[in-house]
Amino acid sequence: MKDYVLEIRSLIGSRPFIIVGATVIVENEEGGVLFQFRADTKEWGLPGGAMEPGESLLETAERELWEETGLHAERMDHIETFSGKRFYFRYPNGDEVYNVIAVYKAFGVSGGGGGKAQGDETLDLHYFTELPEAIDVRAKEIMERVRGAGNGE
Structure with a gap:
């Protein structure tokens, strides 16, 4: 991704551009959703x-879940x-994007010693109920709409 x-x-500099990606919802047996504490925004995200x-x-x-x-x-x-x-999202460094996000739900999750990040994008991982x-803001919108049976645009 980074390259x-x-x-x-x-x-293009920091100007907005459309970026396509994927997000994964991982739930544990207690119904908690796995969030990562992001190094770039210092917020919890999917x-x-x-x-x-x-x-x-x-x-x-699949790649992003592993990384x-x-x-x-x-x-x-x-x-x-x-x-x-x-x-739309503006990163702390000023880069602007309009996201197109395909959301997946993961099943049969394993590995990583309980979910230990492989790279430097994740500072912490935690399941939240x-x-x-x-x-x-993007993770909040996704979770509210997925759990509330909302529709994507």
Whole structure:
């Protein structure tokens, strides 16, 4: 992800661009949802990220789950795809994006010693039964709409 996004950023600077990616909802047996404390925004978000050239959305979801949590899923079901002005985001460094996010639910999750991040994007991992207070706006929107049976745009 970083190489492709950095290449685009070198051409357009911080201006907004459309970025396609995938997010994964992982639930434990108690109904808690796995959130990652993100290094870039210092907020709790759902594991996920941008699609690499040539990847499918499912491959993106699988790769991002592994990179950010150290977990693998036996199966992932596509729940919904979200987009539109509510998925605009400005990163702390000023980079702007309009996200198109395919949301998957993971089943048969294993590995990672209980979910230990593989890279430097994740500072902590935790299962929450209620939405965390310091939550990324995109993750909040996704969870509220998925749990409330809302529709994507």
